[in-house]
Amino acid sequence: MASLSVDQRQALEDAVAATPTIRRVADAFAASGYDLHLVGGPVRDALMGRGVHDLDFTTNARPDAIESILSSLTPATWDIGRAFGTIGASFHDDVVEVTTYRADSYDPSSRKPTVEFGDDLTADLVRRDFTVNAMALSVVTGAFADPHGGLEDLADHVLRTPSPPEVSFGDDPLRMMRAARFTSQLRFIPVPEVVAAMTEMADRIQIISAERVRDELSRLLLSDAPREGLDLLVRTGLADHVVPELSALVREVDEHGRHKDIYQHTLTVLEQSIALEKARGHAPDLVGRLAAVLHDVGKPATKRFEGGGKVSFHHHDVVGAKMAKKRLTALRYPTDDIKAVAKLVELHLRFHGYADADWTDAAVRRYVRDAGDQLERLHILTRADCTTRNQRKANRLRTAYEQLEWRIDQLAAQEELDAMRPDLDGTQIMEILGIKPGRVVGQAYAFLLERRMDEGPLGPERAREELLAWWAARPESTPPHS
Structure with a gap:
């Protein structure tokens, strides 16, 4: 079992020192006779040099005692889940969650865990999702606990579960989604037995609420490299239950080469959208990324074989917009986000009429009017949708869209196009x-x-x-x- 290096110990001490709230809460628990451990993501992130953002603690104190101690420090406390042993508190910019040691397990037919509180840190850590999150630092004594080899897995950039993956995912199937998120967010590779368990147990994700699944999918998409995580969802069959429209694109691969691989094209469009987000000075944008993932989902339903071995997907933009709306509604996304994504999917082909023939100023105005407040996102999606390897065609499309954006800017400057109202009210x-x-x-x-x-x-x-x-x-x- 690996032990902390001098640099790693210093990284943990620096993280604690940089966040005075940790010391304040630790002293209060120690004064009441309890131990308190920083656990999970904060420990992992500190060791990775990522900085500590979420303050998650575990303790041998029971929920009533936790609430009493936190209330003595701040009036802003709340019951996150007393039945699960978790009490939350706010200290200015820091949000703290403290949970009693526990040994919980899930009823296979239920969405909710049965909880037993414990007195042993090691028993608590074996219930964690992955070994890299099953490390703990006592902020009372300074002791470091790593009973499951999290340090080694951190160094190797791999995802393993402290208990057998079948047990871990059986306890909480959402951990399978989390594995995909960490694949993208942390650039970790799940070990084969984790992938095998995800594949075998993929249908178990159906017992998890749509809201929890949605939140994990959103975090995955907002990572710097969501492609690998999405691909893991597809390969293991989890996407069949979460975003089946994405899985359906895999089945559209044409071994005869009559049209491009829509699935791989979709992942490339997502990557190019993210690059354009950054280049144009935007923060990670969930709506834009959802639109990139879903922009071609209407193609399987509209696929037609034409003469000369060609394949067409007429009206896949309109069909895809309806499919995107239905899927995002099922995942409980906010109504405004659903409308925005559906609009982007419906409009993502509109530009190709411009590339093939000069538009009048009236046509440009309609393009802007129809895009409304999604115009910038439409710019990004349309540009990202060009994945052709034909350099001449790529250059022609890029030049055409740059010209269109220039004309939009010119018209906007001349006519205050954003207002877009008639001359009489x-x-x-x-x-x-x-x-x-x-x-x-x-x-x-x-x-x-x-x-x-x-x-x-x-x-x-x-x-x-x-x-x-x-x-x-x-x-x-x-x-x-x-």
């Missing part, structure tokens, strides 16, 4: 036409907006003239008042 329309609020006002507003799309700003006088001409041409129209 509803009140002015009713006054000019002498009508009351109703459906016709909306029709007139839509007409003037369409004219703005076609011509740019008309100005109030010309807009009034065109509105009157439109009104006069209506069979059911009546003369406006003078």
Whole structure:
């Protein structure tokens, strides 16, 4: 069993010293006669030089005692899960979670664990998800515990479970999703027995709530390198239960080479989206990354074999948008995020009409209007969607999109395109036409907006003239008042 090196010991001491809250909480527990261990992610991250962000502790104190001690330090305490032994507290910028030593196990038919509190740290650590998270540092005595070889696995960048993986994943099937996240987030490789257990037990993920699955999927996607984690979900069959639309793309691989590998193309689009996010100065964007993963999910349902050995996927953008909406709804994503992703999927092909033929200014305005507040994300997705190995074609598409963005910027500067309103508002329309609020006002507003799309700003006088001409041409129209 490996022991801490001088540098590793110093890294842990530095992490504790850099976070005064740790010392404050440790002293309070020690004064009450309890031990307190920093455990899991904070220890792992400190040893990796990643900095400590989440303060997770384990202790031999029971929940009532934990709450009493934390309440003596801060009024901001809450019951995260007393039945599971966890009490939370806030200290300015630091959020603390303290959990009683436990030896819990899951009923195979239940979503929730049965919990038994314990008095032994080693028994608690064997219940942890992975060995790299089963290391603990006593912030009372300074003792370091690593009964399952977490240091060695940390050095080897591998994921193993402290107990047999079948037992660990049986206790909490969400750990299989976490394995995929760590594959991307920490760049660790799961050992073969972990992968085998994930494959054998993939259907167990169905007993976990959609919200918990969603949160793990989101953390995976927001990592710097989500491709490997997503691929692990697909290879083990977990994706069949979480994002089956992604798994379906694998089955679209064409051994005859009549069209490109949609699955690998999707993962490449995701990678290119992330690179563009960074290049354009954006923080990791969950909506944009979900759109990249789901942008082609409509292809299997719309696949058609054409003459000459060609394959088409007509309307896969529209079909895919509906599929994306259904999947994200099932995963309990926020409504606004679902709408944004569906819009991006539906619009991701729109640019190709520009690449094939010059658009009028009216067409550019419609592109901006239809994208709405998702325009920047659409820029990124559309650019990322070019994965062709034909350098000449890639350069042509890149140049065309750069030209489109330039035209959008020029029109925006000239016309305040972001506002995108007709030259007359509803009140002015009713006054000019002498009508009351109703459906016709909306029709007139839509007409003037369409004219703005076609011509740019008309100005109030010309807009009034065109509105009157439109009104006069209506069979059911009546003369406006003078």
